Amino acid sequence: MFPLNQWYVGGFAHELTDKPLARTLLGRPVVIFRSGDDGVAVLEDRCCHRSVPLSCGILDGGGIRCGYHGLLYDGSGACIEIPGQVKIPGKARVAAYPAVIRDEVIWVWFGDASGTQPHCEPPAIPAHSNPRYQHKTGVVHYRAPYQLIHDNLLDLSHVGYVHGKTIGGNAKVHMEAPTTVSSDENSVRVVRWMKASTPPATYTAAWPFKGLVDRWQEIDFHLNHLQIFTGAVDVGAESLENPERGGFHMRGFHGVTPETETSSHYFWTMSASAHPEQPDNIDLVYQQTAQTFEEDRVIIEEQYRNMRQFAGAPQVDIHVDAGANRARRIIAVRTAA
Structure with missing residues (x-):
């Protein structure tokens, strides 16, 4: 439907607050939040457990915690904690999209295949x-x-x-x-x-x-x-x-x-x-x-x-x-x- 292998604007840095930001970009529901390294993370807006939107959860230590059963995801989309369960299944993860902040703009990379990495920097806004x-x-x-x-x-x-x-x-x-x-x-x-x-x-x-x-x-x-x-x-x-x-x-x-x-x-x-x-x-x-x-x-x-x-x-x-x-x-x- 849309050109892929491109950076697209997902929002502005000032929109990243203490709450998750939910948006649909190119037909894909995503959740956007500050990651632990003061960067930005963009994940598909779905918990891998029971599909509740992650945007209904809370931000926790640079990750995002599902508001249904508390599964915690890091900025790469991997589940890193399941309350009450020691072993985390290898498949416990959601899709993540490469994202950066440049000149106050949040840029999100949409590739033509899962895991596709950017081959260029996002545009600059010199003004x-x-x-x-x-x-x-x-x-x-x-x-x-x-x-x-x-x-x-x-x-x-x-x-x-x-x-x-x-x-x-x-x-x-x-x-x-x-x-x-x-x-x-x-x-x-x-x-x-x-x-x-x-x-x-x-x-x-x-x-x-x-x-x-x-x-x-x-x-x-x-x-x-x-x-x-x-x-x-x-x-x-x-x-x-x-x-x-x-x-x-x-x-x-x-x-x-x-x-x-x-x-x-x-x-x-x-x-x-x-x-x-x-x-x-x-x-x-x-x-x-x-x-x-x-x-x-x-x-x-x-x-x-x-x-x-x-x-x-x-x-x-x-x-x-x-x-x-x-x-x-x-x-x-x-x-x-």
Whole structure:
């Protein structure tokens, strides 16, 4: 159903508390918790004794104890204690998934066979440790397939219509923005420029622009996440080709992980730069970003509802679909493999 031999986002480090965290990822119920070495463990959410969810239990000494009969499991999935019984059967274990925390994100490896180990490191999120930015996190649950979220993020022409009160701006300018799409077998990059445009509400609230701005959107899609770099400078102030350009920056991380074939987890972070005159803008940027993602959720869930209602009805592609179509081809090839 989904591309395997990949890292997927399972959550954020701050979600690991003194209680187990239950989630379904790629159709597999798992329990996530802090392991004894201050790392993270991800096990199938099932006790091997009577199948009670381990997430109904408690954390104990870096392991997790079943809330039914007290069997204790370590981070590898092995049962290491059975109350009242000295001998532990060799088969007393559950499946474990390799997992790490990097840049505050919990990454879980899903292989194509039991015991498959990662062959690469999980992606980095440089903005999280860049002193130029402050960031905050959010989680959204979608009752829709994950590729519809990819489509939405790869086609930012919609923001003028869906997000008019925050990051939108002139809808016509968005639809006509010069766009470059490039790709390889694993990724898609979409770059859009909107020069001499009116800054949207979120931008003017977070940065003291003088008037019109030169605005950019740079979208990088990978199978397990997207990173989107958006922002603006005063019109004509700097070249948009300069990677070190100043102005207002918003760097978004978007970890889109399938829950099932028809539902998804959307783990996001937003990192923003601050002007010396407005140093505390991260709460405003976060609130407006959260609002835009809620607007996206509503329209995507309505889209999916209508797709089921009109199942089989033809759809027509237009010019803004190039990036999303390339991403879908990458996913189709990797899923088939």
